[in-house]
Amino acid sequence: MKFTDMLRQAQQAHDSMLCVGLDPEPARFPGAWRGDAARIFEFCAAIVDATRDLACAFKPQIAYFAAQGAEAQLERLVAHIHRVAPGVPVILDAKRGDIGATAEQYAREAFERYRADALTLSPFMGFDSIEPYLRHADKGLILLCRTSNPGGSDLQAQRLASGEMLFEHIARLVAGPWNAGGQLGLVVGATYPQEIARVRALAPTLPLLIPGIGAQGGDAEATVRAGWRADAPIIVSSSRAILYASAGGDFAEVGRRVAQTTRQQLNAARGVN
Secondary structure (H helix, E strand, C coil), rough: CCHHHHHHHHHHCCCCCCCCCCCCCCCHHHHHHCHHHHHHHHHHHHHHHCCCCCCCCCCCCCCCCHCCCHHHHHHHHHHHHHHHHCCEEEEEEEECCCCHHHHHHHHHHHHCCCCCCCCECCCCCCCCHCCCHCCCCCCCCHHHHHEECHHHHHCCCCCCCCCHHHHHHHHHHHCCEEEEEEEEEEEEEECCHHHHHHHHHHCCCCEEECCCCCCCCHHHHHHHHHCCCCCCCCEEEEHHHHHHCCCCHHHHHHHHHHHHHHHHHHHHHHCCC
């Protein structure tokens, strides 16, 4: 099944736009697990088990695993998600950006080793850096467009000779000539709702992955109003607010409650209770 089909079905089945980000920091683990990188799988799997009926996607960030030498735990985690939440896609957040044979290897890493359903990419090197991933025809590719960090404006908000800003040009390319196979989406930060609206106008049907609510301060209601359309999915990601909602042994239970509240807030913003 194609990523876009999986995403739409998961959103409908779970009545959810919420993506649970999996950014494990052992220093923040509860109780006796604190500081123990060998517990990464157990910690993340507990969060997955607690939220599997609330999420439209899970998004492990590869750096949090690689920095701890926990790539094998990431493999186990993705397999666990596919087993306990078989209809929920896994977006591997890696932001890869290279060309040729190197890009082919990154694609194999994401889609063959880790078995992800989608991958985040940087478009800075142009279509050459996207094409090797497109050969995996059932996979989703979500390209950085207008990111949530303030420094993103250093490049993304610069005006081109045409008069449009760079992030607008990226949105046009991704919604148009680059997306012949219908595999592409865009990353747009929740901290810039006006830019979300602009990207949605330029890419009216593409999936938008929107990080930045919760701990990063993005407004859930403004995010949904700017990006959601009945025929155009948004994937609103929250990580730390769910993962670290409690420092005790009830972390998964409390994380579930935060996820439920977040899902309700997102649904309310589009007029669904």
